[in-house]
Amino acid sequence: MAYPASYKYTKEHEWIAVEGASGTVGITDYAQGSLGDIVFVDLPKVGDALEAGKTFGSVESVKAVSDLYSPVTGTVTAVNEELKDKPEKINDDANNTWLLKLDLKDASELGALLNAADYEKFVSEETGH
Amino acid sequence: MRYLPKSPADRQEMLAEIGVDSIDALFETIPAEYQLKHDLKIPRQHSESEIIDRFRAFAGNNATGYASFLGAGVYRHYKPVIIDSLVLRGEFLTSYTPYQPEIAQGTLQAMFEFQTMICELTGMEIANASMYDGSTGAAEAMMMAVRVTGRSKAVVARTVHPEYREVLATYAQHQEIPIAEVGYAANGRVDMAALDAAITNETACVMIQSPNFFGTIEDVAAIAELAHSRGALLIVSIAEAVSLGIVKPPAEADIVSMEAQSFGVALSYGGPYCGVIACKEKFLRQMPGRLVGETKDADGKRGYVLTLSTREQHIRREKATSNICTNQALVALMVTIFLTVYGKQGLRELAEHNLAKAAYLKGALGADAKILFNGAPRFHEFVVELPISAEETNAALLEQKIIGGLPLAKWYPELGANASLWCATELTTRKQMDAAAEALRAAVPAELTRA
Numbered sequence: 036m037a038y039p040a041s042y043k044y045t046k047e048h049e050w051i052a053v054e055g056a057s058g059t060v061g062i063t064d065y066a067q068g069s070l071g072d073i074v075f076v077d078l079p080k081v082g083d084a085l086e087a088g089k090t091f092g093s094v095e096s097v098k099a100v101s102d103l104y105s106p107v108t109g110t111v112t113a114v115n116e117e118l119k120d121k122p123e124k125i126n127d128d129a130n131n132t133w134l135l136k137l138d139l140k141d142a143s144e145l146g147a148l149l150n151a152a153d154y155e156k157f158v159s160e161e162t163g164h
Numbered sequence: 165m166r167y168l169p170k171s172p173a174d175r176q177e178m179l180a181e182i183g184v185d186s187i188d189a190l191f192e193t194i195p196a197e198y199q200l201k202h203d204l205k206i207p208r209q210h211s212e213s214e215i216i217d218r219f220r221a222f223a224g225n226n227a228t229g230y231a232s233f234l235g236a237g238v239y240r241h242y243k244p245v246i247i248d249s250l251v252l253r254g255e256f257l258t259s260y261t262p263y264q265p266e267i268a269q270g271t272l273q274a275m276f277e278f279q280t281m282i283c284e285l286t287g288m289e290i291a292n293a294s295m296y297d298g299s300t301g302a303a304e305a306m307m308m309a310v311r312v313t314g315r316s317k318a319v320v321a322r323t324v325h326p327e328y329r330e331v332l333a334t335y336a337q338h339q340e341i342p343i344a345e346v347g348y349a350a351n352g353r354v355d356m357a358a359l360d361a362a363i364t365n366e367t368a369c370v371m372i373q374s375p376n377f378f379g380t381i382e383d384v385a386a387i388a389e390l391a392h393s394r395g396a397l398l399i400v401s402i403a404e405a406v407s408l409g410i411v412k413p414p415a416e417a418d419i420v421s422m423e424a425q426s427f428g429v430a431l432s433y434g435g436p437y438c439g440v441i442a443c444k445e446k447f448l449r450q451m452p453g454r455l456v457g458e459t460k461d462a463d464g465k466r467g468y469v470l471t472l473s474t475r476e477q478h479i480r481r482e483k484a485t486s487n488i489c490t491n492q493a494l495v496a497l498m499v500t501i502f503l504t505v506y507g508k509q510g511l512r513e514l515a516e517h518n519l520a521k522a523a524y525l526k527g528a529l530g531a532d533a534k535i536l537f538n539g540a541p542r543f544h545e546f547v548v549e550l551p552i553s554a555e556e557t558n559a560a561l562l563e564q565k566i567i568g569g570l571p572l573a574k575w576y577p578e579l580g581a582n583a584s585l586w587c588a589t590e591l592t593t594r595k596q597m598d599a600a601a602e603a604l605r606a607a608v609p610a611e612l613t614r615a
Binding site for chain 2: 075077095096097098099100102
């Protein structure tokens with residue numbers, strides 16, 4: 036399956052993996068495929084406060100710059116420094132290339148996100164196939 | 165540009181194709197009361213010979229044979245004839261930036277060379293393919309600093325060109341960027357104590373001009389150190405590009421915004437000119453405007469592309485780094501040709517020539533007037549305190565076909581009605597300067613002369 040069942044998803048094509056009160060955020064395989072070759076990722080700093088549904092950065096491919104939306108509210112605890120030099124890792128393996136980690140403020144927000152099956156259905160409806 | 169005439173039959177065919185009866189039907193959405201039902205009140209058509217006569221008569225109103233000592237952001241320099249003969253070629257002659265860029269490799273190569281030369285001149289790492297002019301370039305640089313630092317305020321020296329500051333205020337009012345202005349010291353340079361006091365932890369940038377509006381060269385390194393120590397960026401605006409032939413590049417700056425009119429662009433009543441922004445590479449993604457990059461094609465051959473267009477409005481819409489989605493392609497080409505013709509050594513000699521002319525002019529005027537701000541180095545402009553008002557002086561000089569310096573009281577009332585800004589370039593002759601000094605002496609009542 037293209038979308039791990041243990042992750043939760045947003046309609047803006049981010050995924051979040053949650054362990055206790057800590058979340059790890061990336062973009063989906065569908066998102067990387069639509070963007071094409073990714074050349075730059077603009078991420079927040081450790082300690083920045085993110086709000087569910089608000090932009091926290093952007094990802095730039097050779098054809099577009101897309102905003103990144105936070106799946107949940109929380110505080111950034113780590114950003115993936117490796118992406119500064121190797122943003123193409125997202126294209127290689129979107130499911131296992133994380134952008135940032137954060138401490139969740141309110142775990143109940145996860146209930147508003149999609150599970151893998153619903154996300155896959157959402158993508159197929161959006162793309163029409 | 166091809167002229168494509170349309171016959172009535174062509175029109176009917178086009179209207180039929182889109183399913184409209186008449187051209188008037190295209191304007192039906194405009195309420196009838198606002199539709200123009202009569203002809204415009206303009207003269208009927210003229211024959212070609214009548215038009216030529218008419219424009220010859222207009223051209224006769226131009227002032228010719230005058231000596232001018234005006235500078236203040238627009239500079240008279242020699243423009244090699246090769247510039248017009250090249251830019252008028254059909255392959256180059258469009259006033260617009262390429263929107264299907266890769267098909268125009270020659271244009272892109274010229275812009276790439278422009279960017280390269282601007283970097284070498286300014287001491288910056290990257291430069292864009294040009295902006296509208298020096299004033300809008302300065303405003304874009306200010307907004308760029310706000311994006312880079314995440315701070316919201318700007319500190320601008322009062323010795324930045326007064327009209328640039330008006331443009332800054334226009335941009336700043338809707339971007340909600342408060343601007344604090346900082347005055348000048350007795351030597352004409354930025355008042356460092358006032359600058360120190362004006363910078364806060366909300367200051368995104370300090371903007372200075374060098375040579376400044378009075379012609380004085382700023383201590384860029386000291387100002388950079390102060391700005392950086394407070395977490396603000398330093399923007400250096402350059403209105404007289406020829407100064408870079410001899411003045412050290414402002415490499416300590418974070419962003420340089422420049423007006424390149426001096427490099428082969430005609431005065432043309434104020435435009436079109438050629439602004440440019442150059443900066444440190446780390447600010448690349450926050451830089452507005454077009455950017456040409458060099459790359460290799462599928463066969464490994466060198467080619468040029470517009471790069472990082474994803475920052476721009478036609479792709480990123482309201483989140484673009486700037487509303488600028490264009491450049492001054494043709495004017496930037498004039499600049500590129502000028503710099504190619506002069507070269508490094510030629511530009512240095514040109515700058516030295518300007519310095520020497522300004523030194524002679526200072527000496528000639530200095531006999532009857534006081535030269536202000538002598539405590540710091542200058543390029544080819546300087547402030548003069550005349551024995552009588554600048555307006556009176558200029559009226560007297562104009563009768564001798566001499567256009568005197570720019571009266572400064574409008575922008576710097578503290579300098580008084582007698583202060584004016586004079587400029588000499590390589591085109592200013594010794595004869596003109598002697599004549600100006602003589603006309604000044606004649607205009608001053610005997611009891612006011614210094615001798």
